[in-house]
Amino acid sequence: MNKRSATKKAALIRQEQRRKTMRKWFVAAVSVVITSGILAAAFFFGNQHEEIVKQSTLKTVSKAPKSKVGDQKPVQHTPLPVMEEYPEEKKVGFGLEDLIEKTKKEKIPPVGKPHDRKPVLVLIIDDVSQKSQLAAIRKLPYHITPSIFPPSEMNRHSYRLASGLKHYMIHLPMQSASPKMNSFTKTMKISQSQEQIAGRIREIRKYFPTARYVNNHTGSVFTSNYKAMRKAYIELKRNRFIFIDSRTTGKSVVRKITKLYKDPYIARDVFLDNVQKRSAILNQLKKAVAIAKKRGYAIVIGHPHKATMDALRHAGAILSQVDTLYIDEFYHRYYGKH
Numbered sequence: 001m002n003k004r005s006a007t008k009k010a011a012l013i014r015q016e017q018r019r020k021t022m023r024k025w026f027v028a029a030v031s032v033v034i035t036s037g038i039l040a041a042a043f044f045f046g047n048q049h050e051e052i053v054k055q056s057t058l059k060t061v062s063k064a065p066k067s068k069v070g071d072q073k074p075v076q077h078t079p080l081p082v083m084e085e086y087p088e089e090k091k092v093g094f095g096l097e098d099l100i101e102k103t104k105k106e107k108i109p110p111v112g113k114p115h116d117r118k119p120v121l122v123l124i125i126d127d128v129s130q131k132s133q134l135a136a137i138r139k140l141p142y143h144i145t146p147s148i149f150p151p152s153e154m155n156r157h158s159y160r161l162a163s164g165l166k167h168y169m170i171h172l173p174m175q176s177a178s179p180k181m182n183s184f185t186k187t188m189k190i191s192q193s194q195e196q197i198a199g200r201i202r203e204i205r206k207y208f209p210t211a212r213y214v215n216n217h218t219g220s221v222f223t224s225n226y227k228a229m230r231k232a233y234i235e236l237k238r239n240r241f242i243f244i245d246s247r248t249t250g251k252s253v254v255r256k257i258t259k260l261y262k263d264p265y266i267a268r269d270v271f272l273d274n275v276q277k278r279s280a281i282l283n284q285l286k287k288a289v290a291i292a293k294k295r296g297y298a299i300v301i302g303h304p305h306k307a308t309m310d311a312l313r314h315a316g317a318i319l320s321q322v323d324t325l326y327i328d329e330f331y332h333r334y335y336g337k338h
Helices: 002-063 095-099 131-139 158-162 194-207 226-238 254-260 278-295 306-313 327-335
Strands: 120-128 144-148 169-174 213-218 242-244 297-302
Touching: 120 131, 120 169, 120 213, 120 278, 120 327, 131 144, 144 158, 194 226, 213 327, 226 242, 226 254, 278 297, 278 306, 297 327
Parallel strands: 120 144, 120 297, 144 169, 169 213, 213 242
Antiparallel strands: none
8 A cells, every 4th residue: 555655646746847848948938928919919010111201201301392404503603712833932932042953052143145234023813813902003103023823713814914915924733732722613633634735725825826925823743743844834835824933842844854855944043922911922023023133133923912912002112213114024134035
């Protein structure tokens, strides 16, 4: 009896353990099913919500009024400020030192031929693109040569300023170290081919049929690149232009190229208005006059700033010591007719 009771008891214990194990498996299975259901529902409703948002967005866009091409306003481009490059004073000074690159110790370039006349000052005003600028220059009681921009964002019809003018030149944009300045309309680049450069020079000739002189706007990179500058020089000569080096870099190769063609090297000696104050500009004029007295002439470049025009109106005493000549008058006096 006792043996049967023990056997029965053991069987009951094993049966209870099996039931417990089954309950654990059942609970685990139910948990898995419930979790899967929740995830599936979340995924389903999430997609539905995304689809609803997408459809709603599409409806909103489709309801928006469609603009016609003719109704669209053109993008307004703000003109770039017109700036020149000035060589660093530690490399190329201003005034008398500006004639001599300190690293090469060059001699002051000689005059075309000796003369015993009054010293000469050639005054050039760059960056001319507006009638008001030209009018301000012409009001001054001196022979001042305006250097006119080709058509650009400053004035698409700037070539019209030259109509009827006898004394003027062209201010040609050339590549500098400034990406901003290089975005100026049709700036000549050192990467351009001979034909591209030739096409640009021919275009300039069509805009300015009576022009003979050209100087560079910015151009420190272009005028210091022998290959590019020689391409440009060849095309300028072919189109009957004479190049005046604005000397925006002490590394200019223009002198070397003019020597190759046995042409006179004509270059800027002094920048007038790198500091736009009357007193500073008058001091630059005094330095230019000192150069003219020593060499016979000096070439000065300024810009149509208010301060520059004001300084020139008050420069009578300084400029009375020299003859001011237009660039073509200067060329004829020193180098004969071209």
